Amino acid sequence: MRTHRRLFLRAAAAVGLLVLAGGAAVRAQGKPRVIPVQARKFTYEPDVITLKVNEPVVFQLTTADVVMGFSVPDFGVRATIIPGQTVELPMTPTKVGEFTFLCDVFCGSGHENMEGTLRVTA
Amino acid sequence: MRSGAFSRRDFLKLAGLGGAVLVSGCASMPGAKAEASDEFYFVQLSDTHWGFEGPGINPDAKGTLKKAVAAVNGLSSPPDFVMFTGDLTHTTDDPRERRRRMAEFKEIVGELRVREVRYMPGEHDASLDNGKAFKELFGDTHYTFDHKGVHFIVIDNVSDPTAAIGEEQLAWLAADLEKQPRDARIVVFTHRPLFDLYPQWDWATRDGAKAIALLQTRDNVTVFYGHIHQENHFMTGRIAHHSAKGLMFALPVAGSQPKRLPVPWDASAPYKGLGFRDVEAERAPVKYAITELPVTGGGQS
Numbered sequence: 093m094r095t096h097r098r099l100f101l102r103a104a105a106a107v108g109l110l111v112l113a114g115g116a117a118v119r120a121q122g123k124p125r126v127i128p129v130q131a132r133k134f135t136y137e138p139d140v141i142t143l144k145v146n147e148p149v150v151f152q153l154t155t156a157d158v159v160m161g162f163s164v165p166d167f168g169v170r171a172t173i174i175p176g177q178t179v180e181l182p183m184t185p186t187k188v189g190e191f192t193f194l195c196d197v198f199c200g201s202g203h204e205n206m207e208g209t210l211r212v213t214a
Numbered sequence: 215m216r217s218g219a220f221s222r223r224d225f226l227k228l229a230g231l232g233g234a235v236l237v238s239g240c241a242s243m244p245g246a247k248a249e250a251s252d253e254f255y256f257v258q259l260s261d262t263h264w265g266f267e268g269p270g271i272n273p274d275a276k277g278t279l280k281k282a283v284a285a286v287n288g289l290s291s292p293p294d295f296v297m298f299t300g301d302l303t304h305t306t307d308d309p310r311e312r313r314r315r316m317a318e319f320k321e322i323v324g325e326l327r328v329r330e331v332r333y334m335p336g337e338h339d340a341s342l343d344n345g346k347a348f349k350e351l352f353g354d355t356h357y358t359f360d361h362k363g364v365h366f367i368v369i370d371n372v373s374d375p376t377a378a379i380g381e382e383q384l385a386w387l388a389a390d391l392e393k394q395p396r397d398a399r400i401v402v403f404t405h406r407p408l409f410d411l412y413p414q415w416d417w418a419t420r421d422g423a424k425a426i427a428l429l430q431t432r433d434n435v436t437v438f439y440g441h442i443h444q445e446n447h448f449m450t451g452r453i454a455h456h457s458a459k460g461l462m463f464a465l466p467v468a469g470s471q472p473k474r475l476p477v478p479w480d481a482s483a484p485y486k487g488l489g490f491r492d493v494e495a496e497r498a499p500v501k502y503a504i505t506e507l508p509v510t511g512g513g514q515s
Contacts, residue, residue, distance in 0.1 A: 172376060
């Protein structure tokens with residue numbers, strides 16, 4: 093009897109683990125939020141983006157005029173944006189705070205001011 | 215410094231001229247005999263941004279470079295050469311205007327009374343046309359030369375607008391270093407910092423770490439660069455990296471304010487934050503003594 097109970101508990105625990113694992117799998121398979129960002133001389137639209145910490149997102153990047161960059165040095169991600177193309181850049185912010193994103197492809201006389209802010213909240 | 219000799223550097227110290235004197239130490243060369251003819255000095259000018267307009271930033275935008283040229287000409291002994299480390303001109307989308315600015319710049323610095331003037335581009339000169347106009351007016355964007363026992367390497371990290379040196383140039387650098395003895399005295403000129411000084415303000419070279427790894431194979435390497443419009447002194451392993459002040463506007467210290475906006479003109483201290491430097495190369499031990507000098511002269515060396 094005691095043996096049966098032990099087996100039952102083991103089975104229940106295993107099922108529980110499977111359920112938990114399944115839940116995690118479902119969450120992992122959930123599509124990350126897509127955030128369109130358009131670059132143009134010498135701004136980004138939007139230039140302030142709010143994210144949740146540990147929330148996977150995909151930046152959907154386009155440029156309205158010339159080749160641009162989109163770089164987030166604090167999270168080690170960047171992409172070059174070619175006119176006429178859409179670039180998808182995945183990122184998961186792992187810390188809370190305000191971080192700069194900037195153009196790291198020299199694009200003209202306003203290049204140095206071409207930047208935006210990522211606000212990562214808890 | 216040789217005992218008994220009264221050097222130009224000693225004179226500067228005694229006269230209290232110039233800015234802070236910093237000795238950039240590198241490895242010594244045991245047994246090397248210093249010869250007077252081996253010691254020399256060069257002048258580094260950087261970030262002249264000819265064509266820039268902004269009265270609140272520099273109301274003397276058309277006069278500052280000329281004053282710097284006059285200051286160099288006023289040095290009591292001429293340098294062996296002058297090196298411009300990029301951003302000779304301020305960027306423009308108009309290729310004809312770019313060439314006009316470069317031609318004007320060339321005419322102004324043609325007044326320098328020195329034996330040799332060397333140039334390299336900054337991103338404002340070269341990033342919008344991959345260095346095409348620069349090459350037409352000034353020649354190669356990366357090259358080497360030798361002077362009195364020092365091997366100089368000019369690395370172009372701006373003609374690619376993504377701020378990369380590129381595999382082809384890195385292979386060229388590797389091949390050049392292969393020809394140098396391990397204890398060769400090597401000075402590198404570049405525009406952007408080779409290391410990640412502050413990527414949040416684009417103060418970096420994307421593949422700079424690869425160049426540094428190659429340069430680390432030699433014992434005596436020192437890097438002089440521009441781009442950040444202020445002095446900065448940093449070591450990566452044995453390699454010292456020294457950035458220069460600009461000659462049009464100063465920039466704030468990395469991360470000291472939200473945006474990398476130029477430092478406004480201070481009417482109570484005109485040309486504050488601007489300047490150029492002389493660099494005295496000494497052989498035993500290998501070192502480069504830097505003297506910061508003001509735009510308006512007064513650092514008579």
